[in-house]
Amino acid sequence: MEIRLSREPTLYRARYLVPIIEKPLENGALITVEGRIIDVGPYEEVKRGHLGPEQDLGEVALLPAFVNAHTHLELSALKWRLTPSGSFVSWVKNLLRIRGSIRPEEFVKTAQEALKAMWHEGIGLLGDHGNTGLSISLLRESPFTAVFFREVIDFQGKSPLKDYLKDHLDDPKITFSLAPHAPYTVSPLLLQAIKAWTKKYNLPFSLHVAESPEEVEFLLTGEGPIRELLEGRGQWSSSFVAPGLRPVFYLDRLGILDGDTICVHLSQASEEELTLLAERRARPCICLRSNTFLGVGVPRLPLMLELGLKPCLGTDSLASNDKLSILAEMATVHRFFPEISPEIILKMATLWGAEALKQKGAGYIAPGARADLLICPIPEGLPSKELFSFLITQPAEQLGRLYG
Template sequence: MLLAKGQPRTAQHVRARWVATVEPGHDDVLEDYVISIDQSGSGKILALTKASEFSGKVDLHLQNHLLIPGLINAHTHTPMSLLRGYADDLPLNEWLFQHIFPTEARFVFDAPLEEAEEFVRLGSELACYEMLKTGTTLFNDMYFHGDVTASVARKAGMKAVLTQAGLLYFGDDVRFSGLVESNVKFCSELISSNDVAIRPSLLPHSVYMVPEGKLQEVNAAYNAACAEAHVVIHTHLHETKKEISDVLEQTGKSALQILDGLGMLNKRTVAAHCVYMTDEEIALMAKSGASVAHCPRSNLKLGSGIARVADMLKSGVNVCLGTDGASSNNTLDMMTEMQYASMIAKGVTGDPTVLSAREVLEMATLRGARALGLEAKTGSIKVGKAADLVAVHLGGLETAPIYDPLGQLVYTNSRHVSHVWIDGKCVVQDGTCLTLRSMDLAAMDRLVSKLRDFRKTLPSAT
């Protein structure tokens, strides 16, 4: 039995049929192991022991389950879960400018603070509930009223990377500087609070929405206030052809070049999408140590295209996975995201060996942790790391027979999350979310009813 030093007496011992550690160099799935989870405060993984060599009392026996590290959603907009299915099957510009933006203006941007905060609270609750039920333990979010999402994440028992507001520049210098200031304050407070579950980020929406001069202002403010901490630089990058050509036309440079020139392309950078990347741009990403948050389903559904993930991985880029918001996906289910990432990479390259089940699981876990600067603490099943764990039930006939549990995890659809632990605390038990049991569904119904009414006033609502 591999015991960590000073193991306390209070630990939960979980025996699982299969364990995929996602530790580098340990590709094989472990069969019939007991994982010991600290319950005395640290919430860490204390030991990983062959069941046949375990002498203690097993607290939970997961006989038909695969234990994996908690899934990490590297790019999402949680409150937008309220807009799930709000505007399907529409051209991107119509979707964004005639449906999503006007609705967000009415309910978030231009709404009274209390209403905007309620939107964010209810949307974040809905999102956290879905993420927990589908095995996500940590998410990298981009939205507004991040303090509200932080409260929801704490209530849910989840980990998150957040800031107060995503930065969009609409020509008002004073308002923009105010936003930057409030973000810096939010991040500084998070850093000094030593909150281990909620970590800070810097959130320029994109180069096309925040021009070079403004990016410089943001970067300088952060460097002044938070230089010591690992503050994630979370942005959209090269999502559509149009966005790339617009920036090129206006500045003579690509968005990637602009970020690089500002010193904003480095190990702290998580660039969502990167659908269109030249060979040179891929090489630059790899060299910089920046991460790509690949969002395959959103890129497909909005007709943006298919990112060159196999090429990026081959070149050494740290590619992780994100769902994007539920309004362009329409789920926050990272297991489905893994499946799509693998399937479409095989389909477009013509090579079924790329993005294997093992590789996409690593993208959804360890590579996500690396992107967020948390690789030392989470992202794989290893003694001393946080017990951020997911048990997936593979016992149904729809996943039978099982030759390789990782293949069934990634390529079938009837695998269900039965248990989730975050920092050793069980937050989903037998498929029931324990932490979000008191969601205000009546308030959600009232808000959705208002959204439905507003939707009817939009130009081409279906």
């Protein structure tokens, strides 16, 4: 079921509204005008002041579309071409080698297919990282709202920041930001310069952090497979002195951790690092299916929640995942951490992703929010206390959309 929103004020009634920021509302209704929600509440109340058309969606739950806070569309051509190789750096080397052998038109075609698949999976907002910018025009033509992070890789810090700003967009659908790839692929000065730039424009800042044991080893000692990789690619910098710190402490020393910093992965982050991230109010982005594919470790999600962090979910790319599906990520989180409540998992998949990407009005249902909604049929007799566990375990085929 795919319903385009009427432009005039229209009331939609559903058995459940799942606002995320409040408890679910049974027999609820909302009114939309030109893609925005203007009223939400119990059906009888909302109906009272409404003179326009109304549509009863029936025995369904209405919830906000999912947020994929971290992906790389431009790597979609690598699907099934890489296998876990036992080491993170071997996987990176294979990725670089195979990427070089793929024709340009294949990158575009597979990115288009990946976007289509994400729409089918109920995703409405994306945080997309790219080195080439090939996904920008695809995103612009798509029904998604997106943050496009132009990813910077330059360990020698030779390229001026302005070289990366040529894609700067003024687009209602795409927010353009810069993102350093990781603490081991971008020079310390460039990391700080990018943070200063995103801060100046009040943009989200996102980077891969504490993903692999090799990254931790490199920042602690300056040695290991990552140093060899940098040397092999002519990217080693003789002026670099290993900070002797774990990744999160290193980033904190550079002054780039704050509430607008998205730390992607954290599969190797220690308790002390997570405690510091909580103090800085940084935003973890968990890509659990990618982590398990690469065998780099499992993020300590229950501890993050205990510390008051608000993790969001990402898929990473099809080079380390077989699908770009937040439903699959939620199901995997649920399997790994049955102690985390389905309500929190759904929050990670919606509101906390939108907040991390600094997209106001996304990821929840309330007056003023975007009407980018999922329609999920609810079986008769489903007890309300089972609603969240039902919602996070649905196959994509069950979902309809209400958008426009």
